[in-house]
Structure formats: C-alpha cells, structure tokens
Amino acid sequence: MKKIIFDTDPGIDDAMALLFAHACKDIEVVGITTTFGNASIENTTHNALYLKQQFDISAEVAKGVNIPLDQVKTEPATLVHGENGLGNIEIPKVINTQISPLIAHDYLIETIKQQPGEITLVAVGRLTNLAMAIKKAPEIGQLVKEVIIMGGAFGHNGHTGNLTPFAEANVYGDPLAADIVINADWPVTIVGLDVTQQTFMSNAYLEKMRTSSAKYGQFIYDITRFYAKFYSDDLGLDGFYVHDSSAMMYLVAPEIFTTKQGHIRVITEGPAKGHTLFKSSDRVFPIDEWATRPKQTIAINVEPLAFNQRYFDTMCDN
Secondary structure, eight states: OEEEEEEEOOOHHHHHHHHHHHHOTTEEEEEEEEOSSSSOHHHHHHHHHHHHHHTTOOOEEEEOOSSOTTSOOOOOOHHHHOTTSSTTOOOOOOSOOOOOSSOHHHHHHHHHHHSTTTEEEEEOSOSHHHHHHHHHOGGGGGTOSEEEEEOOOOSGGGOOOSSBTTBOHHHHHOHHHHHHHHTSSSOEEEEOHHHHTTOEEEHHHHHHHHHHOTTTHHHHHHHHHHHHHHHHHHHOOSEEEOOHHHHHHHHHOGGGEEEEEEEEEEOOSSTTTTOEEEEOOOOOOSSOSSTTSOOEEEEEEEOHHHHHHHHHHHHHOO
C-alpha cells in the first residue's frame, strides 16, 4: 500500500487526481494539505473538505498558508477553474468542517516523523507548504519515501511553459519554494508539461466515463465542463491536457513514463521567472550553480493511450 499526503489547490484537475488516488486500491491518502493557486486558500480548503465528505475520503485535511515565499501573490486561476475552483458547479454545504489543528507544513513534518520511510508526497500546486516544511525540519528529507511534483517544463516534446513562454504555473506561483524543494535532500521526481501536455482527455472520453463510472463519472463530467470550455476557447481543443493526474499516475504506473536524471535550478525573478533549467551533464563548469545540487528525476515521455486506459479502468472499477 502506497501512503501519500496530497498537497493540492483544488482545482478541477486536482479533484480528478485526488479521486483517482481514492479509487486506486493500492493508494492510501493519509492527508490532504491545501495551498493556493487555482483558487484562494479558503476555497481550496473548502473544496478539499467537500471532496472528503462527498466521496468518503478518510484523509485528514490541513490548511496551508496563503502567500508565496517571495510575497508576490498571483490572482486565483478563476478563468481556468471558475470562481469556486470546481468549475462553478453547485457545492453543497460541508457538514463536517473539521480540519487539522496544525498548519499544513507542521502537519507534513509531524506525519512524516510519525511514519518514517512510508510517506510519499504528491504535490500538484505551489510548493510553499513543502518548502516551509523542509526548511523548518530538514531531517524529514531522510524520512520521506519520495516526492512527486506536477510542475515545471523542460522543453521536451516542444513544451516549455503554460503561464509564460518559459514557465509552468505552479512553479511561477512560488519559484523560491520550487527551487528549495527540488534541491532539498530528498528524492524528487518532476512530472511537468513535457508529459502532462502529451496526455489528452477528449470530451468523448469524459462522456464515456460519465456513463461508465457510477461513483465518479457524473461528478468528473460536471466539473470538467468549465475546464474543457477554457481549453476550447484558448487553444481550440476538444478536451484538455491531463496535468495533476499525471503525478498520481507516475506513482502507480511509472513504467509508462520515460525519465532522466540531472541537476535543476529555478529562475526566481525577471522575465524568465519560474523557468526550470535542467543540467544533464556531469561536467563542473567554472561557474556552476547546479553542480553541488542533488540529482533529481524528470519525466520526459509518457504513453498516453496506456495512461488514459489506466485512469478509465480505475475510475470505472468502483
């Protein structure tokens, strides 16, 4: 059983990733830590509690901070995810609003220390919570099983950015946090736009899931109507790319991904803010801000047909 803490800003694709994890028989969602980005911290936390209630997810929810480490806050992505973060569907009142008494980064530290070697962190939003945790308690780096991040873009398959020409939105939203997390002393795999924009879910695929998955299908179809319209209006697509679920898919089916290892730095200011720069060479240059950093893993290719089949089968087996 793979135990995870899901660090997230739900978010339509975040909800799809959480429900995929919930449906996977070999994943236990121990905790959900909320961050900001797709919606405000208040909305993302409320959405996490709603999903927990609606789908009987046992995970504890811990609320995170509401501002990035560089104090430069961006507006919620309401154009992509709607005013409430879940495609403007009607969200019933959350009856049980109980959340962890610990703020998200302290929850991460405590839970990791209580279950050494067992917890994988799957982070699909700004990396503020993880950065604050590893800064406050660097010893947790040796206690975490793995860190899987949806974020960044390294230029494979022609994908370099989605918020700016050279920056992916999660990394741009807190580049200082991203640089800290990626270069901390723990094993990181980055599942970025290089592969998330290779996997595509069409409206026909979602329609089929709607009628095939009694537990999840209608809900996923409903929340993705707003999301699909954004992709249609912005890029002329009949469906959407699969971002956050790609990080979760890497956890359960790493064999459908191709990866490589190297050193990574994140540009933290200026027009290239949020740009993730990957160095694969072992050569140490005369001036080299990469050489002393730990080698981490990036995903550079994925099998999209296998991905969509695995997602569909998992959601429809409930």
